[in-house]
Amino acid sequence: MNRNTFFVLFLLISNLVSGQDLKLWYSQPAQNWSEALPIGNSRLGAMVYGGIEREELQLNEETFWAGSPYNNNPNAVHVLPVVRKLIFEGRNKEAQRLIDANFLTQQHGMSYLTLGSLYLEFPEHQNGSGFYRDLNLENATTTTRYQVDDVTYTRTTFASFTDNVIIMHIKASKANALNFTIAYNCPLVHKVNVQNDQLTVTCQGKEQEGLKAALRAGCQIQVKTNGTLRPGGNTLQINEGTEATLYISAATNYVNYQDVSADESHRTSEYLKRAMQIPYEKALKSHIAYYKKQFDRVRLTLPTGKTSQLETPKRIENFGNGEDMAMAALLFHYGRYLLISSSQPGGQPANLQGIWNNSTHAPWDSKYTININTEMNYWPAEVTNLSETHSPLFSMLKDLSVTGAETARTMYDCRGWMAHHNTDLWRICGVVDFAAAGMWPSGGAWLAQHIWQHYLFTGDKEKARAFCGFKEVKPVILIVGGSLGAVAVNNAVRKILPELLKDFQVVHLCGKGKLDEKLTGLNGYVQFEYIQDELKDLFALADVVISRAGANAICELLALRKPNLLIPLSANASRGDQILNARSFEKQGFSMVLEEEEITDEKLLDTIHQLYDNRHSFEEAMSAGKQMDSIHHIVSLIEECVLSKK
Numbered sequence: 001m002n003r004n005t006f007f008v009l010f011l012l013i014s015n016l017v018s019g020q021d022l023k024l025w026y027s028q029p030a031q032n033w034s035e036a037l038p039i040g041n042s043r044l045g046a047m048v049y050g051g052i053e054r055e056e057l058q059l060n061e062e063t064f065w066a067g068s069p070y071n072n073n074p075n076a077v078h079v080l081p082v083v084r085k086l087i088f089e090g091r092n093k094e095a096q097r098l099i100d101a102n103f104l105t106q107q108h109g110m111s112y113l114t115l116g117s118l119y120l121e122f123p124e125h126q127n128g129s130g131f132y133r134d135l136n137l138e139n140a141t142t143t144t145r146y147q148v149d150d151v152t153y154t155r156t157t158f159a160s161f162t163d164n165v166i167i168m169h170i171k172a173s174k175a176n177a178l179n180f181t182i183a184y185n186c187p188l189v190h191k192v193n194v195q196n197d198q199l200t201v202t203c204q205g206k207e208q209e210g211l212k213a214a215l216r217a218g219c220q221i222q223v224k225t226n227g228t229l230r231p232g233g234n235t236l237q238i239n240e241g242t243e244a245t246l247y248i249s250a251a252t253n254y255v256n257y258q259d260v261s262a263d264e265s266h267r268t269s270e271y272l273k274r275a276m277q278i279p280y281e282k283a284l285k286s287h288i289a290y291y292k293k294q295f296d297r298v299r300l301t302l303p304t305g306k307t308s309q310l311e312t313p314k315r316i317e318n319f320g321n322g323e324d325m326a327m328a329a330l331l332f333h334y335g336r337y338l339l340i341s342s343s344q345p346g347g348q349p350a351n352l353q354g355i356w357n358n359s360t361h362a363p364w365d366s367k368y369t370i371n372i373n374t375e376m377n378y379w380p381a382e383v384t385n386l387s388e389t390h391s392p393l394f395s396m397l398k399d400l401s402v403t404g405a406e407t408a409r410t411m412y413d414c415r416g417w418m419a420h421h422n423t424d425l426w427r428i429c430g431v432v433d434f435a436a437a438g439m440w441p442s443g444g445a446w447l448a449q450h451i452w453q454h455y456l457f458t459g460d461k462e463k464a465r466a467f468c469g470f471k472e473v474k475p476v477i478l479i480v481g482g483s484l485g486a487v488a489v490n491n492a493v494r495k496i497l498p499e500l501l502k503d504f505q506v507v508h509l510c511g512k513g514k515l516d517e518k519l520t521g522l523n524g525y526v527q528f529e530y531i532q533d534e535l536k537d538l539f540a541l542a543d544v545v546i547s548r549a550g551a552n553a554i555c556e557l558l559a560l561r562k563p564n565l566l567i568p569l570s571a572n573a574s575r576g577d578q579i580l581n582a583r584s585f586e587k588q589g590f591s592m593v594l595e596e597e598e599i600t601d602e603k604l605l606d607t608i609h610q611l612y613d614n615r616h617s618f619e620e621a622m623s624a625g626k627q628m629d630s631i632h633h634i635v636s637l638i639e640e641c642v643l644s645k646k
Contacts (some may be wrong), residue, residue: 022333024312025134026050029144033058033358037135037142039166041159042344042392044250045355046166048146048157049344050133055120055155057166058358060112062348063219063254065425066206066360067110068214071403072430073410076102080412092451101410108432109424112351112366114358115203115217115250115268116186122147123179137330137337140291141284151177159341161290163275163283164556166248178227178241184219187360194231198222202265206360214260218268219250222276247272257399294340295333297385298317302329336384339377345391348425350377368396370443371421378450382457390454396427397447404429404444412441419443433572456560459540467534468526468541470505475612478542479508480553486511488596489567493546494519496605501525507538544611549582549593558590563618565611570596589621619623 003451011311018601027051027502030036036047045060079102084096128146135142144155152173159166172178182199184192190203199221205213223229227241238244251267253260275283305323305499307315319327340352352366352373368374376591381390404417407429412418419429421440455519481489500506501524508527510516515527539545539560547553549568557564566585568578585591588612592611594604611618 019147022137022330023134024137024330024334026134026313028131029133029309037133037143037310038341038354038356039140039157039159040337040341040355041161041164041166042342042347042355043164044159044166044248044341046157046159046248047356047358048144050142050155052131052146053122053125055122055144057118057120057157057168057248058356059115059118059166059219059250060355060357061115061250061252062355063252063425064113064115064203064205064215064217065109065110065254066113066208066213066215066365067211067424068260068395069258069426070107070211070428071406071426072105072107072252072428072432073407074103074105074430076411076449077413079103096435096439099431099439103431103435103439105430107211107428109365109367109422109428110208110211110426111206112353112357112362112425113188113206113360114186115219116184116188116190116201117223117358118248119183119185121181121183123181124151125153125168128153129498137333138292138295139288140295140337140341141288150174153178156284158284158287160275160283160287161344161593162286164249164271167250167273167275167280167283167287168246169280170244170246175242176227176240176482178225178244179239180237180244181232182221182223182236182238182246184221184582192234192235194234196231197229197236199234199236209236215252215254216264217250217252218264219273220268222247222272224276224280247275249275254425256272256423257403266532270461270553278330291340294386294388295336298333298336300329332384335380336386339380339386339389343377343389343392345388347392349374349392349396365424367419368423370419370423370447372446375446375450382453383449387454387458390450393447393450395452396423397444397451399427400444400447401431403427417444419447441486455536456539456556457536459536459538461537461541464534464537464541467537467602468505468507470524471524472505472524474503474505474524475543476505476507476541477608478538478545479506479510480545480547481508481510481514486514488599489546489548490514490516492567492599492601492604496601498521499605500608509538519573542614544608546608549578549579549585551577554581554585554591558585558622561619561622563611563615566590566591566593567596567599567608568593588625589620590625592618 036049039046043062047058049056079098080328083095083098124150128148131146133144141156141158154171157168184201184326186203190201193200201219204219205215223244223246225238225241225244228239230237249268249272251264253262253264302325304326307318307324308326315327338354342350345464351368352364357366378393400419401417404419408414408416408418418441420431420438421434421443455567479493505524510527512529545562545564549566566582582593586593592607594607605614
């Protein structure tokens with residue numbers, strides 16, 4: 001290879017790599033909150049504006065909400081029979097009026113609150129040039145850079161996952177050229193105190209809908225610098241420095257939805273004290289390592305175009321031209337970044353705006369809207385390999401199972417637990433807004449779907465291999481026949497076992513009372529009546545699956561992208577719904593199908609081999625399929641069934 005050829009290839013590779021840089025970048029500061037860049041470590045969040053003369057960091061703490069512990073359960077059970085009767089009679093408006101009058105309280109959910117903003121004033125920077133700011137999705141940092149005269153100023157900001165504070169590092173390219181002032185403001189009742197090298201804020205929560213403010217927030221900002229630092233009223237002034245590092249700590253008195261007895265000032269101080277002991281470079285390295293452990297599990301690379309090198313707003317404008325598919329990859333990873341940044345184990349789940357909110361009256365209070373919005377936040381959790389981000393949602397579910405039991409008993413005289421379409425930090429489960437929007441008792445059930453999805457996606461192949469005692473390196477077939485009508489599937493598979501085991505290992509869920517003792521100990525074959533906790537591991541181990549075509553089964557296979565052979569229950573033994581399910585999946589390229597009446601030893605064996613040989617095409621079809629929403633899929637199947645009957 002000559003030097004010229006090498007140079008051309010180098011340029012091509014460089015352009016490809018730079019076009020795939022996972023950065024949102026801009027040539028000017030944010031003009032409003034929506035243009036600022038979000039950072040977060042689940043507990044703390046900030047929107048970074050990237051201003052030249054005036055930088056703003058709008059701050060949030062995950063437990064800073066309006067109100068105080070409560071539940072919104074009216075004693076409405078006495079009118080429930082009347083409401084039902086009116087609905088059955090088609091008198092919906094009358095039923096709605098009765099619900100509005102009896103099923104609602106004065107409380108419709110509390111607001112998630114802003115913690116106010118930190119401001120950095122840079123005198124004589126009004127003539128800044130060469131401006132650049134970005135959000136780097138690969139290391140969860142923001143950078144702002146510009147020049148004033150012959151000095152380059154650089155600000156790097158991140159919400160540390162490992163040190164539990166927000167850190168901003170400011171550097172001037174010329175010694176002693178760094179001069180700025182730190183100030184704070186908040187739309188809520190607050191007090192600012194400055195002493196030595198620390199700015200301390202106390203902030204009172206908000207009364208809402210008759211509930212007094214029970215929460216208080218503390219915020220402390222401390223600076224390390226090689227310049228001079230002195231208090232100036234309610235501000236901190238840094239002069240003639242070359243570098244400065246700001247440590248921003250915050251906490252509330254929230255313990256749980258029933259307990260607000262914590263000392264917010266002590267909490268804030270402890271976070272800050274520990275963080276201040278860590279050198280900046282070490283803190284940055286630890287933060288990036290923690291983040292990348294989650295973020296780097298998935299890589300999506302799509303073709304670049306001429307517009308891929310443009311700043312983000314222009315890329316968005318040009319995206320419709322179809323020349324910058326890498327923009328879709330950027331937004332895919334941006335979604336993963338936001339979930340990582342707003343939902344980590346031990347914290348609160350991501351609310352309607354994640355963790356970022358600049359208002360005391362956020363849209364829809366920035367509550368947890370659990371009739372789809374909260375669920376949408378977590379749709380990427382398992383399918384983009386961010387399973388641990390689900391943890392805060394499950395913690396909230398545990399709380400709701402307690403408060404929701406009270407709601408079920410008080411409002412419906414029912415056992416178990418339930419939730420309507422909204423909840424908040426205080427884990428309310430009653431009706432909010434009005435009947436047409438809020439009289440929807442299925443929020444808890446919808447949230448519970450995430451537990452099952454998490455279960456399915458957290459299988460362990462090696463654990464399953466050990467559980468089954470498999471020693472050979474052969475592909476694995478999982479046969480799910482342990483339900484009504486399983487005998488036909490069981491018998492068909494067992495007849496071809498001698499040939500099947502030449503190329504495969506087989507895990508057979510055959511159903512209660514359907515074990516074949518003669519096959520016990522057969523090398524490469526294990527059978528179980530049924531499986532409980534190990535099912536997720538067996539799904540993870542399976543290369544292909546043989547199953548009936550019930551709605552639950554096929555939706556699980558689709559979610560897990562498992563190539564499958566469906567043997568639907570015959571029309572003689574069912575309503576025909578499994579046949580419709582199977583043919584629908586076959587039509588979309590998700591499955592192969594054999595009906596019971598078609599099965600012969602030779603045909604079954606040949607079909608299994610075809611399935612395995614073409615497994616990747618089935619996986620691709622399922623990945624590209626439009627029916628990933630199981631509810632949508634089930635509805636479509638019902639519609640197909642209805643149409644077929646006409």
